[in-house]
Amino acid sequence: MKFENQFQFVKSQHLDQVTALQATMHDFSYGKHAHEEYSFGVTQAGRQDFFSNGEFHKSHPGNIIIFNPGQFHDGHSGDDNALQYRMIYIHPSQLEPMLGSAGVKQCQDYQIKDTLLDDPQLRHFILNIAAHIENNANDKLQLENLLYQMSERIAQRQGDLLPERQSNKNDTLLLKAQNYIHENIGADITLDEISNQVSLSKYHFIRMFRQQFGITPHQYILNCRINRARQALEAGCVLEDVVFDFGFSDLSHLNRRFKPVFGMTPRQYQKHFLIS
Structure with a gap:
């Protein structure tokens, strides 16, 4: 069965330089590239294959993909099924202050160590942020709250979270x-x-x-x-x-x-x- 490649970008109406992507891919391949933003994605169907940081990765449904600003990568569907995923792009000027408040001492040019991971909490935040942006939800406070909770989870995973x-x-x-x-x-x-x-x-x-x-x-x-x-x-x-x-x-x-x-x-x- 032939699937159409679809890419839908939506910019947040509340926060500058925060964007969501909903993508379906079958025969499309990304060339090697990097973003200025932090990129957080969740594979939802199919398999997402990509090369980054000198390693080849295979992301299955539920897995999280993270690219730091400037981190080069490619990407394509890894099997005969359509690849479906969501991605949110957050500029360092938005994410790094949140990381600082969560306890990260050196938050400028912060590097997240994991490129491919499975974390239900982080996945929950990424998908909820994407849905909030896609639905143009009229609640800036909720979006900021979700972004902060996501940042807190990142700091916790990296061992940088401030004690209570x-x-x-x-x-x-x-x-x-x-x-x-x-x-x-x-x-x-x-x-x-x-x-x-x-x-x-x-x-x-x-x-x-x-x-x-x-x-x-x-x-x-x-x-x-x-x-x-x-x-x-x-x-x-x-x-x-x-x-x-x-x-x-x-x-x-x-x-x-x-x-x-x-x-x-x-x-x-x-x-x-x-x-x-």
């Missing part, structure tokens, strides 16, 4: 950030806005926040919005107003977030609560 900060009291700066979130829960809050309130770099802020509260700022904001929505539903507010008053893009977005927490849709919850 031990604290028995709420940090004053983080309490200030919490208050800002509560006061602006219905707005489209960005990570830049929150971190500016406490005079921290945004990726250092993510790390401190998660160490203090056990969840990321994005997860915390989402939880606050869901709880505020629940209270409004209990008070009999119009469902459509609840959607937009608490920062959800549409009813489907609220449904996807609400049901895993309360076991029913917002409409079902409101009906159940008002009847009882």
